[in-house]
Amino acid sequence: MTNQYDILISGGGLVGGSLALAIQHSGLKIGLIELQTAEQKKHSPAGERVLAISQGSKQLLEQSGLWQTVTTASEPIKTIQVSDRGYLGKTRLSAKREGVDALGYVLEARQLDLALLQQLEQATVDVIAPAKMTHLDNTSPASVAVTIEHKDGTQEIKQTRLLVAADGGNSSIRQQLGIHTRQVDYDQTALITRVNAQIPVDSIAYERFTESGPLAFLPMGRSNYSVVWTLQPRQAQTMMELSEQDFIQRLQQAFGYRLGRITLTSARHVFPLQLLHSKEMTANRVALIGNAAHQLHPVAGQGFNLGLRDAACLANLIRSDSETITDPGRAEILEEFAQMRNTDHQRVINFTNSLIWLFSSDWSLLGHARSLGLMTLDRIPWLKHRLAKAAMGM
Ligand SMILES: Cc1cc2nc3c(=O)[nH]c(=O)nc-3n(C[C@H](O)[C@H](O)[C@H](O)COP(=O)(O)OP(=O)(O)OC[C@H]3O[C@@H](n4cnc5c(N)ncnc54)[C@H](O)[C@@H]3O)c2cc1C
Structure with missing residues (x-):
């Protein structure tokens, strides 16, 4: 040296x-x-x-030759479905509609x-x-x-x-x-784990807003998903202490049954967020x-x-x-x-x-407004396009 x-x-x-x-x-x-x-x-x-890698980052990683070595381990996100537990509003962002191969990629x-x-x-x-x-x-x-x-x-x-x-x-x-x-302490913790779903669906990422905070299922191929669940620290601690069966039940309640029954495939870890x-x-x-x-x-x-x-x-x-x-x-x-x-x-x-504020609040008025917002967003192509661009990191 x-x-x-x-x-x-x-x-x-x-x-x-x-x-x-x-x-x-x-x-x-x-x-x-x-x-x-x-x-x-x-x-x-x-x-x-698990990281959601934007199109722009993929290009940068390609330039340094790194992407080529991890590409087979990555999973494209072709659709992002955003929904709100307890409300009807939902929207879908689609790579096809945006004219790109993928909205982003998922990689460990x-x-x-x-x-x-x-x-x-x-x-x-x-x-x-x-x-x-x-x-x-x-x-x-x-x-x-x-x-x-x-x-x-x-x-x-x-x-x-x-x-x-x-x-x-x-x-x-x-x-x-x-x-x-x-420094902003959000008083939130990310609980991450992996699950396998009963119903095979390819390349869809789910972002669901629950009373306790945003819950993301990121596709990892072959019906496997990486789960990122944002919770208050006390709730996260409780979730960590639950038996595997009880935890899955709580997760299933929050996420619903759109992918059928889910099973846990890895340990749970928590990361404090700020x-x-x-x-x-x-x-x-x-x-x-x-x-x-x-x-x-x-x-x-x-x-x-x-x-x-x-x-x-x-x-x-x-x-x-x-x-x-x-x-x-x-x-x-x-x-x-x-x-x-x-x-x-x-x-x-x-x-x-703005996402944290909007989607971590559980006031019922905001819940209704958010649901209405998602329904409206679903019908306004240019607004959806802007959200898709933000999600792609553009
Ligand atoms: C649950 C979770 C999910 C996430 N999901 C996403 C996502 O989907 N998409 C996304 O873009 N980002 C995501 N992130 C954020 C992403 O992980 C970080 O932004 C990224 O890893 C930061 O990289 P870094 O190299 O700057 O820092 P770090 O990863 O913290 O690396 C710092 C390095 O410095 C070394 N180091 C520290 N101190 C010293 C020292 N004194 N001397 C020498 N070396 C030192 C450490 O060993 C480490 O290797 C997520 C983060 C979390 C916690």
Whole structure:
């Protein structure tokens, strides 16, 4: 390991890893620090979450050659059916009507994580793992110094021109820089699990609004579904403690019988949900991307998609600027990056928050209005088209 880099990325998750692949041929010296081993990633419960990948993200993943390696493990979403438990209103968004092959794709996070690690092994990137970035000093105008800890002790990387924080929602880089965040605690928890359904239906994702919160069934092929159920933390705890049979009964009650009887095929996991939005995306010679900059509620399935666009934007700026070859961390690049990403962040956060507000409220008046809204939406093609575009991350 050298102690000088042009770009050092802290965090080799889905977003940091994607950035490393995207800039590997830039002619710059690139390092990637990752806390976990491949073995830990293989067994982490977080790997069980399933991602809805937008068309735009699929294209970005194709450019780095990653999509080609996971395509057989992915399932297209050809239809999204939105309904409301206890009310008649429903609407269907269809890929055919939108003139696309799929509205999005469903993929297990672990599959993408492992494919990414495999490609990084072949890439011209120094992967430093398992190692933890513990300290940074960005007071010099010319470079950042970084301290890392690994099994052989502590080491200093004396100079990197640009440090990229891709170290997730609890970003230690963001905290060390004293960058404030806007935080909203939704008082909600995502319970995720997998089920198999009795009636085979291909490529339909179901989004159902229940008294306790939004319930999504994402198709995984062969009548298998990934379930994401947003619940209040106390309800989630109760659901975790229920026997398998009782849990399935509650889930079936909430979802209904449109797919016949459902059976549980995996363990249940919970993830607390909050919005966390960094007030700054950059500091002297530092850029924040992915969850380090914004951690979203998964109701709209946009967190990774948004993070991937951060990585793509930064990669484009780095590759297209002739001066980056000498200095990829200069202020002009970072300012442009922050400016370019701001609108997308605000748009996705507002879209996500409006879905949470609308679909997590169980006031009966709002329930009726929502049901009426879904019925109306179903009859207004241009409005449906706009919703479909938002769901596709366009
Ligand atoms: C239940 C659930 C469902 C979701 N569904 C969707 C969906 O359908 N679509 C979608 O787009 N998004 C979805 N998301 C969001 C998506 O999972 C995240 O936005 C995405 O994984 C963020 O990736 P990241 O690389 O920025 O952060 P992370 O995945 O958190 O990666 C951060 C990495 O940094 C490493 N790290 C941390 N600290 C250090 C350190 N000090 N030194 C070195 N390394 C460090 C960690 O080990 C980790 O590998 C969902 C999230 C949840 C919880």
